[in-house]
Amino acid sequence: MTIQASTVNRAADSPKIHGVNVVFDGLSKTYETREGGEVLALGRTDLTISPGEFVAIVGPSGCGKSTLLSLTAGLAGVTAGRITIDGEEVRRPHPTMGVVFQTDLLLYWRTITDNIMLPVEIKGWDKRKYLPRVTQLLEQVGLAGFGGKYPNELSGGMRQRVAICRALVQEPRLLLMDEPFGALDALTREQMIADLQDMWMSLRNTVLFITHSIEEAVFLADRVLVMSPRPGKIDLDLKIDIARPRSWKSLGDQKFINYMGEIRAIFESRGILSKASA
Amino acid sequence: MVFGPLPSQRSLYLSAQEADVPVRKTSRLKKAQMQAIVHNLAAPVLSLTILLIWQFGVGAFGLSEFVLPTPWQIIHRIAVDPQLLLANAGVTLAEVLAGFSLAAVSGVATALAIFYSTLFERAVYPILVALQTIPKIALAPLLVLYLGYGFAPKCFLALLLAYFPVVMSTVVGLQALDKAMVNLARSMGAAEWQIFLKIRLPAALPNLFSGLKVAISLAVIGAVIGEYVAASAGLGYMQLQASSQFDTTLSFAAMVLIALIGVVLFLAIEAVERKVVFKREAAK
Numbered sequence: 001m002t003i004q005a006s007t008v009n010r011a012a013d014s015p016k017i018h019g020v021n022v023v024f025d026g027l028s029k030t031y032e033t034r035e036g037g038e039v040l041a042l043g044r045t046d047l048t049i050s051p052g053e054f055v056a057i058v059g060p061s062g063c064g065k066s067t068l069l070s071l072t073a074g075l076a077g078v079t080a081g082r083i084t085i086d087g088e089e090v091r092r093p094h095p096t097m098g099v100v101f102q103t104d105l106l107l108y109w110r111t112i113t114d115n116i117m118l119p120v121e122i123k124g125w126d127k128r129k130y131l132p133r134v135t136q137l138l139e140q141v142g143l144a145g146f147g148g149k150y151p152n153e154l155s156g157g158m159r160q161r162v163a164i165c166r167a168l169v170q171e172p173r174l175l176l177m178d179e180p181f182g183a184l185d186a187l188t189r190e191q192m193i194a195d196l197q198d199m200w201m202s203l204r205n206t207v208l209f210i211t212h213s214i215e216e217a218v219f220l221a222d223r224v225l226v227m228s229p230r231p232g233k234i235d236l237d238l239k240i241d242i243a244r245p246r247s248w249k250s251l252g253d254q255k256f257i258n259y260m261g262e263i264r265a266i267f268e269s270r271g272i273l274s275k276a277s278a
Numbered sequence: 279m280v281f282g283p284l285p286s287q288r289s290l291y292l293s294a295q296e297a298d299v300p301v302r303k304t305s306r307l308k309k310a311q312m313q314a315i316v317h318n319l320a321a322p323v324l325s326l327t328i329l330l331i332w333q334f335g336v337g338a339f340g341l342s343e344f345v346l347p348t349p350w351q352i353i354h355r356i357a358v359d360p361q362l363l364l365a366n367a368g369v370t371l372a373e374v375l376a377g378f379s380l381a382a383v384s385g386v387a388t389a390l391a392i393f394y395s396t397l398f399e400r401a402v403y404p405i406l407v408a409l410q411t412i413p414k415i416a417l418a419p420l421l422v423l424y425l426g427y428g429f430a431p432k433c434f435l436a437l438l439l440a441y442f443p444v445v446m447s448t449v450v451g452l453q454a455l456d457k458a459m460v461n462l463a464r465s466m467g468a469a470e471w472q473i474f475l476k477i478r479l480p481a482a483l484p485n486l487f488s489g490l491k492v493a494i495s496l497a498v499i500g501a502v503i504g505e506y507v508a509a510s511a512g513l514g515y516m517q518l519q520a521s522s523q524f525d526t527t528l529s530f531a532a533m534v535l536i537a538l539i540g541v542v543l544f545l546a547i548e549a550v551e552r553k554v555v556f557k558r559e560a561a562k
Contacts, residue, residue: 093467109556
């Protein structure tokens with residue numbers, strides 16, 4: 001496979017690549033249960049995410065973090081309050097947004113390249129223009145030459161990397177990730193977390209990253225939001241002041257340990273983690 | 279045909295082996311090739327054996343041609359008098375094709391309505407399932423009463439039998455889709471028609487085609503039953519005529535052609551399927 005260094009002409013397709021500004025204003029979400037009752041999935045949330053910020057949301061299952069993500073993605077309607085992206089209220093999925101879900105959700109009848117091209121196709125853009133971009137992305141994630149393969153010829157980690165490429169193909173200004181590495185083995189996960197940091201450092205888009213791993217959150221984010229369940233609410237808003245690029249070696253540094261300890265302490269005080277496990 | 283996918287799977291398996299154990303490549307290759315040949319020959323050899331037993335068993339037991347003609351006598355009969363058989367086969371084929379096409383179109387349309395409209399699903403689905411319990415072949419005499427002796431009742435009976443499997447398999451195929459997949463497309467800003475064309479339809483195609491393959495066999499049965507009840511042409515009609523004249527060989531010849539229609543149409547659908555459906559297993 002020939003290596004093409006050129007990317008899609010940014011000036012022509014999208015203006016300067018940088019993140020969007022996301023504001024949650026008095027946001028809350030209730031779901032109706034089958035019995036006709038109501039469940040408050042997300043309590044009143046006020047939050048401002050700056051352009052180009054990498055925000056990780058960490059919390060146990062059922063704390064409303066996935067709800068927060070699908071509301072931001074415009075896939076579900078808010079019950080009260082509003083979300084604005086660059087000042088515009090979210091009513092439908094934002095046009096320059098990429099989403100990575102827990103599972104890769106690749107279409108098995110499409111080649112890797114055609115899977116990555118799906119958003120380009122749906123938006124009706126010129127696929128030929130994006131081919132160099134796809135090649136470049138595959139190279140970045142260590143899958144150069146895999147474009148013609150089918151998903152079931154790839155391992156789970158490779159498939160999730162393809163899913164990330166698919167979210168990045170249009171150089172989204174907003175990247176939403178819902179526990180993207182949850183289903184991967186530990187070694188693959190470490191590699192992909194480091195890769196994600198690299199990609200974000202070159203793209204500088206706004207990232208909302210949902211995880212249940214404290215380590216993942218502290219490693220990746222500029223800011224970690226700790227959520228607690230029933231009703232889901234943000235308990236702690238923690239700035240992570242560690243120089244980039246961060247490496248797994250620096251995980252033993254005192255700063256890292258202190259941040260992780262602070263987050264654990266919140267979970268302990270909420271009874272989500274027992275003192276013994278910490 | 280049933281053994282179709284085997285050789286390719288074998289060769290894929292083999293290439294993995296080659297990469298790991300280059301030294302033993304040739305002996306493994308030969309062994310796998312031999313195995314592939316044996317697997318491919320199994321069905322033809324068994325069929326031929328059964329035909330030979332039939333051919334020589336009839337003579338050995340001294341059975342009359344009126345009771346059980348030999349395969350050779352049947353083939354001979356088809357070869358000697360092809361015009362009559364082919365003309366009637368043409369009639370049956372037209373009935374099957376018309377009934378099947380109508381069933382495919384109306385079946386997929388019904389499935390889409392069931393999938394997209396909850397009201398339609400609530401109203402129509404239980405009725406469809408209830409109707410399915412009626413033995414539709416029992417309707418054949420009534421259809422003659424309502425639709426006459428011609429083309430219409432046979433075509434309708436073929437449609438009736440073929441319709442339900444198309445509806446069921448398409449609905450199941452559409453409903454089986456992971457909801458997250460739809461959310462993914464929506465997050466890209468896809469409209470419902472785009473989600474349908476790019477995700478729902480391709481994901482449902484394997485189910486749709488398995489429904490069509492069941493439907494084609496049932497359409498043949500429907501048309502022939504229709505001819506048994508009242509007809510002036512067609513292979514079923516011919517069989518009836520032949521039996522009433524104790525021409526057992528002709529009856530068998532007609533049966534062979536009925537089976538042939540079924541097999542050829544089945545293979546035709548399978549050929550289309552191979553063109554449009556990407557088998558999940560194919561690349562494994």
